[in-house]
Amino acid sequence: MALKIYTKTGDKGTTSLIGGTKVPKSHMRIEAYGTIDELNSYLGLCFDLLTDEQSKKIIHEVQDRLFTIGSSLACDPIKEPKMRLPDLKEEDVQLLEKEIDRIDSTIPPMQNFILPGGHTTVSHLHIARCICRRAERCCVRLELESLEVDEIILKYLNRLSDYLFVLSRYIGHLLNVPEIPWKPRL
DSSP states (O other), rough: OOOOOSSSSSTTSSSOOSSSSSSTTSSSHHHHHHHHHHHHHHHHHHHOOOOOOHHHHHHHHHHHHHHHHHHHHTTTTTTGGOOOOOOOOHHHHHHHHHHHHHHHHTSOOOOOESSOOOSSHHHHHHHHHHHHHHHHHHHHHHHHTTTOOOHHHHHHHHHHHHHHHHHHHHHHTTTOOEEEEEEOOO
């Protein structure tokens, strides 16, 4: 018999972390891994819009790492060391850094701040970047509240938002879409 998608165990506003600890669905840890899930889903949309194969390959890798981050955040930190969950590694951060450097060497240097937009794919990548920054803020709040977030997660999310920004510029460049400079009122 197949498992049902609904369990009714969360009908009163609580859920369980990996390890069994019950918490309210409004708990910061749930907000953090929920935002990671939102980012992962949004990157699925970006993946579907991309035509550059190298960028698609990296986004696919990022989605896999986001599942790793989500599983870490969904786990009761006291019980996590006893579980066999995948770990984020420094090499994951380095992959993003190498891609940022590779892409950055192919696009014109930024002359001013740019407004998100110009093409649907570019705009979606900017939205993904913003969701990534929100996920990062959620994780920082967890850390500030002493709810234990691995330092590598904060580092990875910070680098990922940088990557998504550079990727949005790169895709615009590939599509011959001019960047929209921000011209502040004086």
